[in-house]
Amino acid sequence: MPAHEPDRNDAWPSLEQLLGLIAPGMLDVVVAPRGTGVEVADVVLHDPGEERDDDGAWAAPGAILLAVGVEVASPDAIDVLRDAERAGAAAVVLRRGSRGPRTALVEAAGRGRTALLTRRPGQRWAEVLGQLRTALVHSAPARSAGVDRTAGTAGSDGAAGSDGSDGLRLGDLSGLANTVADLVGGAITIEDPQSRVLAYSRMDHEPDPMRRLTILGQEVPRWRVVELRESGFFQALWGTDDVVRRPADERSAERLAIAVRHGSEVLGSIWAAADGRPLAEDAAAALRTAARAAVPHLFHHRTWGRAATGAREDAVHALLKGSVRAAHDLGVVPGRRYAVLVAEAHDSEDSGAAFAAGQRVLDVLALRAAAYRPGCVTARSGRRLYVLVPAGDGETDPARALPATVRSVPRSVVFAGVGPVVADLSALPASREAAELVVRVLRERAATLPAAEVVSAVAGYAEVGADAALLRLLDGVEPLWESLAGPVHAMVEHDRVHGSQYGDSVAAHLDAFGDTARAAQRLGVHPNTLRYRLRRARDLFGVDLADPTVRLLADIGLRLARRTAEDGPAGRSR
Known part of the structure; x- marks a missing residue:
């Protein structure tokens, strides 16, 4: 056994377990001389400049080394593999590239103890690192933290027990919130470090005003954030591993909160509020357990949730540009009728605050779109939100009522254009272009008004047909006119x-x-x-x-x- 190889530890997951938790097809195993049952203790970047011992080796016992920038066919690949061997690494990952590994590399890996893996084209190193670390956090700390490894909920300390089922799916924050709510006897909200709502438990009673505002806005109101910061509450919350209490006031019931952290990194927080009855006596203990249980879920959300959201939005944009193949990934049904709605946040001043306000308006509209009717999909692009809205039989204007919902957001102005309903997915780009033209017409009309008179507006292409046709004409004439x-x-x-x-x-x-x-x-x-x-x-x-x-x-x-x-x-x- 190499000097750097770790002692066996039942808490460490195997390479096979980690590969089973990350996205399928992200990594390929080329050679695994000890099999994929080897234990993995960490995931680190291979750094040739890392401080080494007197023998020229550096320690990475049981780690997966990501050799960023090194292709499997590169002459440097064998040196990287040997480095990994001397460090006691469980595996090393190289970029596959257009050519396969050289025979000499495969043979060297077969004679050693470190598994050789390749990263598939199209995968980003940041995603590989994030997913492997998320899988490691999900697997490794479970026994030491008293959390059921599959359920992600409290385990052996008695605050909550595994029922023998598979428990919560990794990343199921809503399920976690409901589970914790049952334990504490109150309402649970899970937030990220910027006080944005990630999940909340079901509401068995009418929420207090603060919880209602937070859920509707999908974030803690800004004035409340300032209040909590200036009162020192956030300083206390982020500075301790224990539960922090906030007494009831005229706007909200009693709150208990705890930070969710992994080492020194704060991943978010869990808040418990009295929900029509006093919190349970052991609510604080349940929150401590929940904070440990939430770590892999928040890691998963941060790493995979963002990647999945980005991939989904990319698929929406591809579909709206004519790539019908993207429909399968979105659940969009060929042969069903759809219309495209384009909403643009308007502001009368070009400032960071105005841009942030516009983004919040689009956040609200995207949330409303998801609840508007089954099958709605959305994608963002700068100050615009694109919504693909399914139409019912004989329905000619399925998106008409959707933009009106943003009028409930104070001081917001949104221009929304609705393209015609199309029966073929290949015609969606035409519906999108028509909706974009409507938005331009509404924006140009608003430019002729005093700022105080500009209000949200929604229109279909037929309603502004003459103005839209003129815009198309001017678009075509402009290059010639400039010459x-x-x-x-x-x-x-x-x-x-x-x-x-x-x-x-x-x-x-x-x-x-x-x-x-x-x-x-x-x-x-x-x-x-x-x-x-x-x-x-x-x-x-x-x-x-x-x-x-x-x-x-x-x-x-x-x-x-x-x-x-x-x-x-x-x-x-x-």
């Missing part, structure tokens, strides 16, 4: 350089169909001032509005100039 020169171009450039208002004056005159008094009122100037500007536009640039051709060109050019000034190219493509 030309003429009177309108000269006027727009003069306004840009000198800050004059000839273009605004001409546009107002055109919009008012030549009614000088109405156009002047819209501009807030005297009619004679407007007449003077129009004469100067004719004399300086040749923009003669008595000529029908010039009027047409002026209308097109000034519309393009306004859209460029308001949105910019990036804004139009959002």
